[in-house]
Amino acid sequence: MNVAEQIQKKGYISEPIDSSLDLSAEILKLKKEKNAVILAHYYQEPAIQEIADYVGDSLGLSQEAARVDCDIILFAGVHFMAETAKILNPHRKVILPDLNAGCSLAESCNPDDLRKLKEKHPDHVVITYVNASAEVKALSDIVCTSSNAKKIVDSVPENQPIIFAPDKNLGRYINKITGRNMLLWDGACIVHEAFSIEKLLKVAQEHPDAKIIAHPESEEHILKTADYIGSTAGMIHFVETDESQKYIVATEAGILHEMQKKVPHKVLIPAPSHEDNTCACSECAFMKMNTLQKLYLCLKYEQPEVTVPEDIRLKALKSVNRMLEISARK
Ligand code: 13P
Numbered sequence: 439m440n441v442a443e444q445i446q447k448k449g450y451i452s453e454p455i456d457s458s459l460d461l462s463a464e465i466l467k468l469k470k471e472k473n474a475v476i477l478a479h480y481y482q483e484p485a486i487q488e489i490a491d492y493v494g495d496s497l498g499l500s501q502e503a504a505r506v507d508c509d510i511i512l513f514a515g516v517h518f519m520a521e522t523a524k525i526l527n528p529h530r531k532v533i534l535p536d537l538n539a540g541c542s543l544a545e546s547c548n549p550d551d552l553r554k555l556k557e558k559h560p561d562h563v564v565i566t567y568v569n570a571s572a573e574v575k576a577l578s579d580i581v582c583t584s585s586n587a588k589k590i591v592d593s594v595p596e597n598q599p600i601i602f603a604p605d606k607n608l609g610r611y612i613n614k615i616t617g618r619n620m621l622l623w624d625g626a627c628i629v630h631e632a633f634s635i636e637k638l639l640k641v642a643q644e645h646p647d648a649k650i651i652a653h654p655e656s657e658e659h660i661l662k663t664a665d666y667i668g669s670t671a672g673m674i675h676f677v678e679t680d681e682s683q684k685y686i687v688a689t690e691a692g693i694l695h696e697m698q699k700k701v702p703h704k705v706l707i708p709a710p711s712h713e714d715n716t717c718a719c720s721e722c723a724f725m726k727m728n729t730l731q732k733l734y735l736c737l738k739y740e741q742p743e744v745t746v747p748e749d750i751r752l753k754a755l756k757s758v759n760r761m762l763e764i765s766a767r768k
């Protein structure tokens with residue numbers, strides 16, 4: 439199978455790679471030759487985070503994507519993130535190592551169903567969490583991330599009804615802290631819904647000196663136990679600036695790499711999931727589809743490429759830019 443056929447059939451490129459190759463060094467070499475930039479999310483495996491030009495949360499990655507000056511953006515994250523980078527960079531090539539790197543939240547929100555919901559509620563403004571397809575963003579008025587969701591919702595006049603899609607957990611949390619009554623889409627993150635409250639409380643009992651920090655994609659009962667709730671970047675900032683020495687971390691385990699680098703002297707305990715006693719279930723299988731091998735081949739062949747039809751891109755750009763503009767306000 440040639441490269442194009444592999445991408446069509448499997449969504450990524452695979453070919454034998456000389457095992458003596460230092461893949462990180464090779465990727466860095468290719469990156470320089472091709473004037474590429476690697477943007478990586480905190481949930482990527484440590485080796486990928488280490489070779490990235492920028493590692494961040496969804497907001498940081500969108501802001502960085504709006505700033506980059508390069509020919510190629512290699513996105514080490516999931517599909518909706520690479521699409522957001524493409525929406526902001528129509529003239530740059532955006533490549534994603536594995537097109538199967540989706541997201542349960544993005545999948546839960548079908549554009550036709552959102553269109554129908556909008557038709558039923560024509561007076562509602564649509565705020566969409568960035569974890570959604572370009573087509574869904576194109577149907578939305580404003581995009582938000584977990585970093586800026588409160589600020590975005592607060593920017594909408596109080597008497598203006600809102601549809602919030604697709605994360606019901608984030609939506610419920612924002613309703614609670616803003617006093618709004620947004621109409622919530624019924625989507626959820628499979629990784630954050632896997633945390634076990636019983637096991638979490640047991641770990642908290644065993645470590646009474648630990649603070650619980652949680653991502654707002656987690657379920658309400660988990661959020662109720664949390665001393666701090668915030669985006670991945672917010673959680674890292676919290677452990678850096680807070681005086682405690684121990685934290686139970688309720689989000690995808692990839693964050694522990696950057697977090698531990700920032701606070702090498704502090705103890706970080708991954709929140710337990712339903713399945714077993716390891717932290718394996720708090721790993722996002724989509725995020726972990728990216729490997730150094732796939733990154734290397736992706737940069738070598740400059741494929742798979744992520745594209746967005748121009749009519750959809752222009753509409754989605756409006757809602758993404760609206761978010762970036764509100765987010766930048768003091
Ligand atoms: P943030 O990095 O914006 O906190 O989002 C977490 C997430 O689940 C991304 O898919």
Ligand code: SF4
Pocket residue numbers: 516540541542543544569627628629630655690722723724725
């Ligand atoms: Fe989607 Fe959850 Fe994975 Fe983030 S962690 S990409 S929200 S499935």
